[in-house]
Amino acid sequence: MNTPITVIELLAAYQSEQLSPDGFLTQKLAEARADERNCWIESISDAQLDSFLANLKGKSPKDLPLFGVPFAIKDNIDLAGLPTTAGCKDYAYQPESSAYVVQALINAGAVPLGKTNLDQFATGLVGTRSPWGAVKNSFNDAYISGGSSSGSAVTVATGQVCFSLGTDTAGSGRVPAAFNNILGMKATKGMVSCTGLVPACKSLDCITLFAHTTDDLNLLLDIAGHYDETDCYARPNPESNHATAYHPENALTGRKIGVPAPEQLAFFGNDSAKALFTAALDKLKTQGVELVEIDFEPFAQAALLLYEGPWVAERYAAIETFFEADSSRCLPVIETIIGGAQGKTAVDAFKAIYQLQAYKVQCDAILSTVDSVVIPTAGTIYTIDEVNADPIKLNSNVGYYTNFMNLLDYAAIALPAGIQTTGLPFGITLFGPAWSDRKLLSFGGAWQQSLGVPLGATNAPLPALEPSAATQEGWVELAVCGAHLEGLPLNVQLLERGARLVKATHTSAHYKLYALAGGPPFRPGLIRSEGAGSAIEVEVWTLPQTALGSFLQGIPQPLGLGKVELADGAWVTSFICEGYAVETAEEITQYGGWRRYMAEKS
Template sequence: MATGPVTTVLERVRAAYRRIEETGRPEIWITLRPQEDVEAEARALDARGPDATRTPDTSHPPDAPRLPLLGHLLAVKGNIDVAGLPTTAGCPSYAYEPAGDAPVVARLRQAGALVIGSTNMDQFATGLVGTRSPYGAVRCAVDPERISGGSSSGSAVAVALGIVDLALGTDTAGSGRVPAAFNGIVGLKPSRGLVPTRGVVPACASLDCVSVFARTLTEARLALALMADPAESGRDGTGSDAPRRRPGPWRVAVPPTDQLGPLEDGWAVAYEAAAARLTTSGAQLVTVDLTPFTEAAAMLYEGAFVAERYTAVGAFIDKHTGAADLDPTVATIIGRARDIPAHRLYADQARLAELRAAALATLGDADALLLPTAPRHPTLAEVAADPLGVNADLGRFTNSTNLFDLAAVAVPAGEVRGRPFGVMLVGPAGTDDRLATLAEDLGRSRQRVTLTVVGAHLSGQPLNPQLLAAGARLVRTTSTAPRYRLYALRTDPPKPGLVHTGETVETGTEIKAGAAIEAEVWELPAEGLGTIVAALPRPMTIGRVELADGASTAGFLCEPAALDGAVDITSYGGWRAYLSG
């Protein structure tokens, strides 16, 4: 807990309710349990003693109950049943009293977790913004002028603000990952079916997953393991039904930067730095085509699949048209799905099958796909001005995951201008443990990144002191893959521009092949790279540079538009050779 050390479950509960008062964020909650009720449960847990968390061994009876989550405080999204609390799905007039806990809640409670309350959400789990609720817009934990992300908005912010240790959300289009990224926490979206969805108000029943928020991967993985039931799902999270991975280092797929589309200022660099950190931990980066993923992402709301949302709650919305507690954007999205013809659904299913086959083919034997979790972090005002357009953009990278039956984990990957930046690792169904292990590698390597330089930052060159001042050390001298051309730019001090050609680059009417260029690989603190990037003048940019041995790191590149009047010096093989020639 963020409130300081406590020694009993009761003290943790009291600290949590103090934290609720301190934060002044009533919009997080739909129903907060009375403090005295939670304290009574805490006293009962404290009476069990600290041994309740231990695995039974020779000093404990074989049937002794284990409470691995003893004292962990839990928040539950408002569309998941919690005994004694109304299930609203973010709509007061829809509320019902559940007969008991949803299995996911029951299993965490049986492990010692204490439910604090049900959390606010985008109504009927329809949205990635966190503002579509009659209970109020949930603001980002770090910057209250910006959205929290949705639809599991309250759950994510309750964790980020240190009120609870764990929170449950749901994830159909990214609702368990986008809020994690915006609030600097971990979001696990399990393989479909690994965790039961009984007792959950459906959004799209065939795609829905219960997700977990936590401040650490260790806690999130423990909660997921406790909620999962392999006997029910046929999946154990270890990759038993996923392609067998080949021996050797982790292989992480990354798309060409231009396929990511527009990103918030600084996020492309932060993404490249995250990819570079994985290489530092020993992973190999492989380039993939992102097109099948982004095309499928657009189909989730623009295609016929949205009709399943109407199946879930459409009759209720029709009956309550114009009700004060119906969010108008949600009602419009679900209501217009009423008249989608069946033939369109069959056509979209056929197209989706083609895209899924293409996506899995491009992933090949890669262990995971690394992506930014979201393309930007909008303000509340931006969402109010364009609620549909902003929401659609936020799902650019997340919408396709469940359509393709993939698993995912979203993790913090640093900060940009004082706000959290997050990435996610996506992989085949059943690779939940594999993805979490890779995410841990990413976290362990956050401190230092690698950077490839080919020009004025080389050893002995005028800008090399920038690297040294940032704490960089030279790792090795090498060359790029033979896919680049080098140009002498008209700058002061003189510097070259490195341009990736793919296989060829067109210059006027003559097509020239790429070549290998002399390069140095440096290692430096992540914050040092951020300082260098912040001072980087155009036309220079940071991108991914492929090396001769197949590795890939962040590196200095040049915008192709700046090559007018530049001299092609590729034939020299490097900047130093050109200067000495």
């Protein structure tokens, strides 16, 4: 059989007994030790591997959701038994325990093969700032791999591990994904615990996930995203962002996705990257997406605060004692960047906080008009020699689209988007507000299937998405058009029954919409009208058939459940309205949907 690349494929191979953890993990550890791209700082020993294998004895994927899955850990995240260096030999220490998220993954059956190379103290987006050498791009050794999570990304792209942990303060969990044709998930701040992480900027840091598919990321986020009460920046994940919200099939259809105005895009002279981004926008349109031009300026201005403002003082605070004792133990470029924090004042910090909040109000307002925003993950890529010749300016160019994300408290997923004329990967990022992680995974899954590029640098084909609830026995699809829409007051009635969003779409052009009397909550009535109707915005959800009865009991007159025709000709179960109700109702068909009507009314 072909060597499994993804988590899901490997678990299936174990379950069918086509592979054994002993043989597969021994092979993967040998590959890690033979790596020539400077990916690894240290791998586990044979004795440590034997210990992990012993913990799997007598168990299977039915017992452990990550049974025998090899992964890599960025070396600013603690793993008991190996030193943590943060990319600086003089800083190294031996942790007493593993980081919270590392231990959670190990408890689920995953096996860490070692610690990966990074830009020193996670300061950089290039992957060249390490005494262990520059991590080489998985497609071309002459090019940068992206940083700071360079080694973690390349180990996934080359198939040495099935997934890896990185971190992201300014883009480190997304840029390396773009440069190596894999996926990078920067979940909402606080969703994945940072206990056991050497901080870069503690108030902004995220531990991130690299993998090949959204199915893998969804599974990993279930395990890695547990709330850690010992992390003062952790936040409980809301019900609406649990695994039940992940549903990639047709997820892009009917969505509004923002895109920066053309004059606000920057590709730094890379015409191939520019052409691929244009092609990505065209591809989104073919998936039923409505692209909405947005003003990217407040996002770009917020990004400048990360390094030009006082947040660089957080990097200083993270290693203050070590830095003050002898800053020359850092690489010169790191010494320059972190040393720039000296002289920053509390007054500077508060002024920047006020400015950031002003930008956030603007940016949040823009995000509220769309389902997500699409941007290039990076506008261009450079050779290692080019970056070494001009390390700060070119690093800044790479971060043009990434530095604002954690400052503004957004979630993001980096996705492959084709190969440049140089033979190097190009990527896009979809981002949205905090706790939109599962929605972004759904969008990303639909996008990746539409593109169909091979996995990483392995040439392995992209597997089909895992079967969704909508295609499984015991589930029923339900179209909603009013207060049960995502984010509206009665949506919780679907979520508490385990419902999942399938897609946003429209009815056929044969319906009228009415605002019914009464409320709150205010409700619409949808009535079929063959001759003078219109297409009305709806969402299709899927929920367990066992939950349909209790849902139906809560529907008041004059509403009920019946069949509604969608724009693609399919008929699905939906809310319908008794005809007599329109006598006291306001016709709102002209608004095209309940959201627009309620927005106008408010």
